[in-house]
Amino acid sequence: MPSVLITGANRGLGFEFARQYLADAWQVYAACHDPNSASELRLLADASGGKVRIMALDVTDLASVKAAAAELDGQAIDLLLNNSGIIGAKGGQTIRNMDYEAWANVLDVLCGCRRRLSTMWHAASASLS
Numbered sequence: 001m002p003s004v005l006i007t008g009a010n011r012g013l014g015f016e017f018a019r020q021y022l023a024d025a026w027q028v029y030a031a032c033h034d035p036n037s038a039s040e041l042r043l044l045a046d047a048s049g050g051k052v053r054i055m056a057l058d059v060t061d062l063a064s065v066k067a068a069a070a071e072l073d074g075q076a077i078d079l080l081l082n083n084s085g086i087i088g089a090k091g092g093q094t095i096r097n098m099d100y101e102a103w104a105n106v107l108d109v110l111c112g113c114r115r116r117l118s119t120m121w122h123a124a125s126a127s128l129s
């Protein structure tokens, strides 16, 4: 059975990806900031017969990524959908008046996490070599 790990799976597009991959009979690793508040995702997981496994994961926090990798316990992932993202400061952003800290946070969630998530990917695939 193919497997997918989806970040930001508690709502929005991430949740819809989780729902559709489950419907296509994939093993879904549904990662989110706070599993306790992910009520819709928990309902999906509860009804999935173990096909949706919820994992705590903050993509900006290397310790959190390493903990999630350890939780996978060498289980290989076929597909990583790095869906998590933030939109940053809304309104009033111009080239002369930019909230650069907010912009850096947007890039960290969208791009910086690639390096951290590769830790997870390699940890999972190491068991295959």
Ligand SMILES: NC(=O)c1ccc[n+]([C@@H]2O[C@H](COP(=O)([O-])OP(=O)(O)OC[C@H]3O[C@@H](n4cnc5c(N)ncnc54)[C@H](OP(=O)(O)O)[C@@H]3O)[C@@H](O)[C@H]2O)c1
Pocket: 007, 008, 009, 010, 011, 012, 013, 014, 032, 033, 034, 057, 058, 059, 060, 083, 084, 085, 086, 109
């Ligand atoms: N919807 C669109 O039209 C559109 C267009 C272009 C690109 N996108 C991109 O597609 C992705 C999903 O869009 P969406 O509309 O579904 O967004 P959304 O509803 O705002 O959901 C964003 C998801 O990312 C999670 N997230 C944010 N920071 C995180 C972090 N540090 N660690 C782990 N998870 C984190 C959020 O978790 P919490 O609930 O815990 O905050 C949430 O699950 C985003 O990357 C977005 O930039 C969307």
